[in-house]
Amino acid sequence: MAPRRGSDEPRRGSTRGADAARRGGKPDEDPPAERGFGISEARAYTPRGRTMRERTPRTGRTADPFRPALQVVEGGKPRARRPAAAEPEREPGGTAGRASGGGQPRGANRTETPPRVMRKGTPPPVPPPRKRTTAAKAAAAADRPVRTARRGAGTRRDDPRRHGGPPPPRKRAPRRPPKLVDQRRRLRLGTVLALTVFATIGIRLVTMQFTESPAFAERGLETRLDRVDLPAPRGAIYDRGGAVLAHSVEARYVAVDPELVSDLPKTAAALEPLIAVPKSELLAKMAKRKQPGGGASRFEYLARGVDIAVGQRVEALKLPGVIVHRDERREVPGQDLAASIIGFTSPDLNGLEGLEARYDELLRGVDGKRVFEVGQGSLDAEIPGGYNRETKAQPGSSLRLTIDRDLQYMVQKTLGARMEQAKAYTGAAVVLDVRTGEVLAQASYPTYNAAQPLKSKPESREDTATSFVVDPGSVHKAITIGAALQEGAVKPEDTFMVGPNVTKGDQRFKDSHTNWTPRRMSIPGILAYSSNVGTIAIADKLGKEKLYEYQKRFGLGTATGVGVPGEAAGALLPPDDWSGSAYGSVPIGHSVAVTPLQMAAAYAAIANDGTWVQPHLVKETIAPDGKRTPSAQPTTRQVISAEHARELRLMLEAVTTVKGATGVHAAVDGYRVAGKTGTGSRVVNGKYVSGAVASFVGMAPADNPRYVIAVFAHTPGGGGGEVTAPAFHDMMGYALTHFGVPLSSGKPPKFVVYP
Template structure:
């Protein structure tokens, strides 16, 4: 094996790479660059190729200036460094192996390079014959035949340096980890920005939002048939406080109390700091609603910290008590409590809006300009157009109140009805109240007597018995009935108030004019319980009319199976029959309308906040009796206002034919009769072509229908005919024969 050079090539050889010749001292040494010795002597701190070439051009430098020369010798095995003169030690030179002769042929395939250069470039190869020293070479003679030569002893192993990691693998791994990290961060950012953004944003926003501020929706108005205002909402202000911002609650309460009309003690409770049911501090408290605008301006001039005003509305009834029992009123929150205001509250009320906005904290707890704000605009309610005529309503109420005060009546009702359409033109109650301040009046005074009071109709019920008997053909307009002073039914004796002798034959107009109980009971006996009950139902008794008033009573009829012996006498003359004044007015409307019953109603149309109107469902109608039977009944009833000494003479109107009937009954409270009587009169005019029906019921200590209700009817009907310019009757009432 070729011995390794003990000295790396550090001489100043000037031989060119690839030269095959050398001269002088350099002839015995390899002069090629990049030999194995040079390669092993080259370290990160060794010479560069350019420096080695420079040394070859100048082999004997004056002074070795390489500062790392001692270290390189240490790396080479600790051999002594050459002298400062640049000459090598002869001992080192002797240890150099012999160089190949100068005329060594060139290595094939690499032109211009000698073998010695090739050997200096390529590491020496081991050959099998010189891989190990043989016995002959060691002086031991030839090795025995068939026996392998012994292995030479191995010298100490040189430890291999640790294998360095591949930088490319580390770079790829670091790149993958970096990309994975950025991917995770990117996915998380996308999730935060797009997927869960609303949740995080809302979570923080909720802490900065103010409590919802209600934007009241304007309540619809109530108009009469000519669109005159009966009840409407007007612009006002509400006063509120932010207890968090009120500096001096006592002083603020003292100043606000006289302006708002609220006791100081009540105001202080709303002005001091307080927690809401959800545990948060209250930042909004109502102090007053519906405050006049001028009063609100005075409050602003006080410049009280934490006190503010905002837009509100207040319900007003310009007529005060005009149709108050019919219209009703609203509460502080503009919700209907009684009457039409309560019955049609869902139509009138509308839908409130809401405002929520972002506020600051602490002393800056006000709306943030440009911050989050959500406003839901209020939707105003629709308006009601009634069938009521305001002028007629006023006169009917005035006449009723004046008459009832004179008679010291407790309760009274009056209805003006158009029998052809079923429209209620006026519906008055006594007593009444001021709808602008309803809580100052007794709850009983606020009831609508026409629909909530249940009464015994008394003798006005007799007209229905006559009409049913005529329709059934049991009697004719010229029929007569033999009567006496009294008649017994069951255990009760029923007598006439107008005395007649036994066996007196009286015509139908005479029976009606004198309100004969005996004659009516006999005609009722011809009908029988079942037919009486059927006609009562067909005339609309015993069931709600559906006029539209909240709390309307239905009344009650006595079924035939419940009739006792006395019921055969009491029911035909209007006792043991529970009805409302409006039901009786509608029944007489069927007689006035040629036998067609039309459902009474108060609502003409509904108008939304955009001005679009929608009509209400058409009223129910049904034919109760024929037109001829209705006409015959009207003629018979004219005797009540024309026959001498008749019960209804005080209802007559000059120039007009009036058909009607008086009555005296009882009021029923909690299923029991009261001690006072209910006087009534129901009539129509003109009798030959009825345009209007008016019913008057009065609960008085005493007095008959002719004395109490008929005079009030006359004034109401006279005004109604003049108001609607109804011409006088073209003919006079017939001359009635009473006895035959």
């Protein structure tokens, strides 16, 4: 761009004025056109008439079109701005003094453009040092005189200090801009932070993928899984011959998912006539509820063990939320047959009473489970090919009892008939194999239907053979006499003077067969007529300590462990606790608490040549694979010698053979029978209750005993001879015939009651 014409004033920053000053003359007034236009002048030229050094750096975009070109000349970077020198004072006319030339340059009256003001807070850029070129050095050298002349321009009188005025304010040097943070350091720090964040995220992702992924997958799968229990078939209970006494049969259960039921009243009304559950109960079960651990309840049983046909009818209704699935139902073919022994289960097949409860863990097995993946919402169905795991149910083991079903039926039927005839409150009957201790039959009165146990009374479900605690009465006399024989206190041929009564302590004891005149009686006669006075006389010779010892040997005062839950142990009176009357009451079977099963086991010891064998009901267990495991061998012990046992059995035959004896109604045609009648009292919670307990315990054949039967009955009144002896007759007669026992070869001896 050409310099402006029509003005002889040199531009600021030009070397023209400076050259003239150095020569001591006036500035060269040659027109610029005649003089050349050097590169240094081009460098110093700006459109606004200022040098690059005078311009205040701007922030942002500049409007100077020559600035990029000049930066190229200077090396591509802007030069550092030097602090401006102090300007001389101007005359009031607006002109300033010049160098030694003294004249005003042309164009002095022009108004100079004030320096551009930088924005507040914007620090001037600090260019990095640059290498100066030769031309730049020459221009700088040319500039220095001009600035010197400018600083020295004007007269001395223009200096305010010469007139005593205050010195001009000194301009402070501009503050150096704060040192910027090292960009490379910031970059390194940011890189490290970014890498740390990405490394942490990466490690977490790897951990979740390879270490925790199974847990997350399992949590997700849990929300899509459905479970169905597979009931384990409960083991069966068989009699000694393999006949089914109780077993489980296939059935159906009806359940509900309360979250899926759309119309409660309609669903309940449809199910009520099919599953025989009241509508009010159904509504309560189908109502939505929360589980104790949190979450909605998704399964509630409505009925269990329903017939397969009923389940199919319920399925045909297609009620929303109603579930029908395979189940089992406990079935007792004999209904009340051996119900007091077998017991019953709950609807979910847990044993509650009897052998079902005693052997519950062995019978019930382990339920299986099927877990499968289902869809959500309207696709709530099993996903084909999805997660599916099935744990097969492990069936329970079975029991084979010592009970004979046919004998059990006959004993139970006979007992019920005789008890109804005697208007008895309670009755019990036990049949034992004297050699093995096996319980062949065990009946209770009253009884109940084990297939529908909840419809019966609690007292009807008791096993009276093991829970019926009584004073045995005269059946205890065989223990007293057996102990005396074993201890040598008496001999079979001994006789005793028996009067009408005897007093012990503050109590008088008398016989039912009163001897108004004291007479001698044989031991068989004492047993035949159940003489209290004669038995007390024998006990006096034995002593209370020995009697107590033999009571325990015969198994009194201790539960037999037959296997039925709730078996009573009975009670004995220790010798130290005997009062004066105990010397008379204990030997004849009072002040003693026993169960019918205990007395049956005691007589079985007499029948088994003096060896007591523990009664038991379970013959063997049958595993699901068919393996059979016999029950543990029963406990045995010798109570009295075989010789004394035979002598005692012979004496007991007098009870059924002597004319007018108490047990003649127990005799069985063709067989020799030995036994004893009794009349005692029932003990409830340690106290006697009204009524009498009639009893008869006997064995047959007496010459070679096979079975012992004990019959007890709590009646309003009556002795063992009238109530229980006839029942014994019926039961023993059937047992001997049922098992094919040969008839006795000989006849019982003739007993002398009064020698």
